[in-house]
Amino acid sequence: MLQGTTARPPSDDVPREPVSTVVLAAGEGTRMRSATPKVLHTLAGRPLVEHAVRAAAGVEPDELTVVVGHGRQAVTEQLSELAEALGREVDTVVQEQQLGTGHAVSCGLSRLTRADSGTVLVTYGDIPLLDATTLSKLLSEHRAAGNAVTVLTAVVDEPTGYGRMLRDDDGRITGIVEQKDATAEQAAVREINSGVYAFDAAFLDDALRRLSTENAQGELYLTDAVSIARADGHAAGALVCDDPWLVEGVNDRVQLAKLGAELNRRLVLHWMREGVTVTDPSSVWLDCDVELAPDVVVEPGVQLRSGTTVGTGAVVGPDTTLTGCAVREGASVVRSHGEGAEVAAGASAGPFTFLRRGTRLGPDGKVGAFVEVKNADIGRGTKVPHLSYVGDATIGEHSNIGAASVFVNYDGVAKHHTVIGSHARTGADNMFVAPVRVGDGAYTAAGSVVTDDVPPGAMAVARGRQRNIEGWVAKRRPGTAADQAAQRALGETTTNPTSHAP
Numbered sequence: 001m002l003q004g005t006t007a008r009p010p011s012d013d014v015p016r017e018p019v020s021t022v023v024l025a026a027g028e029g030t031r032m033r034s035a036t037p038k039v040l041h042t043l044a045g046r047p048l049v050e051h052a053v054r055a056a057a058g059v060e061p062d063e064l065t066v067v068v069g070h071g072r073q074a075v076t077e078q079l080s081e082l083a084e085a086l087g088r089e090v091d092t093v094v095q096e097q098q099l100g101t102g103h104a105v106s107c108g109l110s111r112l113t114r115a116d117s118g119t120v121l122v123t124y125g126d127i128p129l130l131d132a133t134t135l136s137k138l139l140s141e142h143r144a145a146g147n148a149v150t151v152l153t154a155v156v157d158e159p160t161g162y163g164r165m166l167r168d169d170d171g172r173i174t175g176i177v178e179q180k181d182a183t184a185e186q187a188a189v190r191e192i193n194s195g196v197y198a199f200d201a202a203f204l205d206d207a208l209r210r211l212s213t214e215n216a217q218g219e220l221y222l223t224d225a226v227s228i229a230r231a232d233g234h235a236a237g238a239l240v241c242d243d244p245w246l247v248e249g250v251n252d253r254v255q256l257a258k259l260g261a262e263l264n265r266r267l268v269l270h271w272m273r274e275g276v277t278v279t280d281p282s283s284v285w286l287d288c289d290v291e292l293a294p295d296v297v298v299e300p301g302v303q304l305r306s307g308t309t310v311g312t313g314a315v316v317g318p319d320t321t322l323t324g325c326a327v328r329e330g331a332s333v334v335r336s337h338g339e340g341a342e343v344a345a346g347a348s349a350g351p352f353t354f355l356r357r358g359t360r361l362g363p364d365g366k367v368g369a370f371v372e373v374k375n376a377d378i379g380r381g382t383k384v385p386h387l388s389y390v391g392d393a394t395i396g397e398h399s400n401i402g403a404a405s406v407f408v409n410y411d412g413v414a415k416h417h418t419v420i421g422s423h424a425r426t427g428a429d430n431m432f433v434a435p436v437r438v439g440d441g442a443y444t445a446a447g448s449v450v451t452d453d454v455p456p457g458a459m460a461v462a463r464g465r466q467r468n469i470e471g472w473v474a475k476r477r478p479g480t481a482a483d484q485a486a487q488r489a490l491g492e493t494t495t496n497p498t499s500h501a502p
Contacts, residue, residue: 017117017143018117018118019059019061019118019139020061020062020119020120021065021120021123022067022105022121023053023064023066023067023108023123024105024108024195025049025066025067025069025075025124026067026095027098027126028069028098033252033253038070038251039125040071040075040078041253043259044286045288045306046128048128049079050082053082054082054086055131055135056135057086057132058131058136059121059136061121062114063091064088064089064090065092066090066125067104067107067108068094069096072092075092079092092111093111094107095107099219100221101219102208102211102219102220102225104222106220108122109204114201116202117202118201120198120201120204121139121199122195122196123195124195124196127194127246128250129245129246129262130194130247134246135196137239138150138239142198142239145237146235148199148232148235148236149197149200149225149234150236150237150238150239151194151197151236152238153191153193153239153247154191154192155190155191155240157190159187159191159192160179163177163192163223164176165191165192173236174227174230175227175230176227178221180216181216195222195249196247197222200234207229208220211224211225211228264285267286267290268286269281271286271292274292274294275295276294276296276297277296278298279297279300280301285303285304286304287305287306287308290308291308291309292304292309293312296310296314296315297314297316298310298316298317299315299316299317301320302318302321303321306324307323309326310327311327311329311330313329314328315332315333316332316333318335320337323338323339324340325343325355326341326343331343331344331348331349333349333353334350335350335351336352336353336355337355338353338355339356339357340356340359342360343355343361344364344380345364347364347366348366349366353367353368353372354371354372356375359375360376360377361378362379362381365380366383367385368384369385369387370386370387370388371388371389371390373390373391375392376394376407378390379398381398382396382401383401385400385401385403387404388401389406391410392416392418393417393418393420394419395420396422396424397422398422398423399422399424399426400424402427405426405428405429408434415434418432418434418435419438420437421440421441422441424438424440424442424443425444427447428447430449430450433450433451436454437454438450440456440457442455442457443458448463449462450462
């Protein structure tokens, strides 16, 4: 199951207790060395905090609160958009001072209306691969064991930076020690605390009031709630996550890139298993919400970004980047860049095409090499083969736009529209100065600057008549290579009048 998808807890005969979720996303993230709040750095097209909230929302909690702090306005705006997309409320509460994870959870509980009953799930805004399925398993384990607290843990080869899980000789959880407070023996433990917990709500509320700042960082550690539970005689347990990637966090850009590569690997594998051919998985990058149909072919060097869909049998790439584009059945986009464009069934774009926002290329149409299109409808079977700019235009069906054509749509103040009819044939090196209309079946001569409407079936010629000035080179450029070449050619013509005959 892909990250963020809904995973309902397994049903049983026990009535469902209220579940509240607190996502901690207040930290500054100084190691990112960025003006952007850490949780707004993106992975596979989504901010880190969106990954976390989608996973939390996937267990369908009764309440979902995000604790914000650094960059709170930007984070809150992002969460507001996400709440609308999810169709549910995502509340926020501000942690004014960063006084530790225990303090952050206290801030979160202050916003919950059911903080005294049921289960409180605590997770983080910088664990992007954690999914709803794993959170659902944690909740199920917590409920089945009757624990006061259940910790999501993992066994890793390199535990540096994480809190270590402490167990007694019988394997029971006794506490968690942060790395800065760990002895050498404790630091050697490879089972780490992910920072994700399921708490009995009433116990959590009591434990938070009893946390102490007697530690190396002088902060209120949420981890101390585990030892408080054991000291009070409550059950404390753990669910060991068998996929450590799911609980790995982001603290700097190195980890961001590392997790980004792993998430991308999983996305590519998912789509290959759904029937998509990816000829070089290592060079293809996909965002989370990309949709690919069976029998799509993705060639090397392709980036498919947020909002892009590709229909059955379409070919994308090589070396193509598409953002928010729709590529329909059997279409192809080769060595091109697109944003907010639609390529209809059987159409082709590229190589080296720039499909800008508002482009709609009709069925079986073509835009070719070094063509830029913006805010334009190009009809069925119509071709813009090469070296042209089409902006703010409507082109009918089965027309052909000559090479090096420019739709002159901007007068310095406002944009204007050009209309080319169906079955029209426009010459090379045309300028269409908008607003202008070329009728169905009309032709335009090469080199024309079209400023007036062209009636259906007419031929427009809008260029000066050619005039040859004989002997100009001999007079103005005597002795040059051009003059010498001309003299030789003129001599050959004089001695052999038929030398240039067809």
